[in-house]
Amino acid sequence: MEYVEELYKDESRSEVYMGELGKVGCSITSEEIAHVIKELPKGKACGIDNIPAELIQSMGEKGMEIMVKLINKIYNSGYIPDDFRKSIFIPVPKVSRAQECNDFRTIALISHSSKILLHLIKRRISPIIERQLADSQMGFRKGKGTRDAIFQLRMISERVTQMNIEGVKQGKKITKGRKVYLCFVDYQKAFDRVKHSKPLR
Secondary structure, three states: OHHHHHHOOOOOOOOOOOOOOOOOOOOOOHHHHHHHHHHOOOOOOOOOOOOOHHHHHOOOHHHHHHHHHHHHHHHHHOOOOHHHHOEEEEEEEOOOOOOOHHHEEEEEEEOHHHHHHHHHHHHHHHHHHHHHOOOOOOOOOOOOOHHHHHHHHHHHHHHHHHHHHHHHHOOOOOOOOOOOOOOOOOOOOOOOOOOOOOOOO
16 A cells, blocks of 8 residues: 555645636536446446446436536536545556565556546547647557557668668678667656646646
């Protein structure tokens, strides 16, 4: 528990009530919520509320009305209930015979109700974020994942090698040849230190 707290600790973060700031008069439609609920994967572990996705997907019209009201209240007030913020952390060993905390990665089980809210927010901000990112930015993006970056790197490496071989075959004097330079940055972990209060530009 102490290890996870250390990972997500941010001394500069202050608890700010977003009640007044969040009143934008913008509501989330029942169609949006229904679409997200339908896309929730089945058979996944429950969060702290112990409510499976299948139960939410099978709720009737009355249940949908309550969900729409709850989600919009959270969205417009900016206040997230404690039940939505609580997670169950499960340590998963990265190596065999893991002993130290660093030998584990943690996965968090959050409630499916919280997932609905997070998916809705993601759907709304993704187009805005995409406009801010350069074409070279890859990873965690639709159609531009890590595999695409690895493929591009391999193509560049193979092309440089091919050009050097062809130069030698044609009798050209290649003193240094073409080179590919790679730089690997070894971060301790992805998102180890998240600055929650980073100012908006």
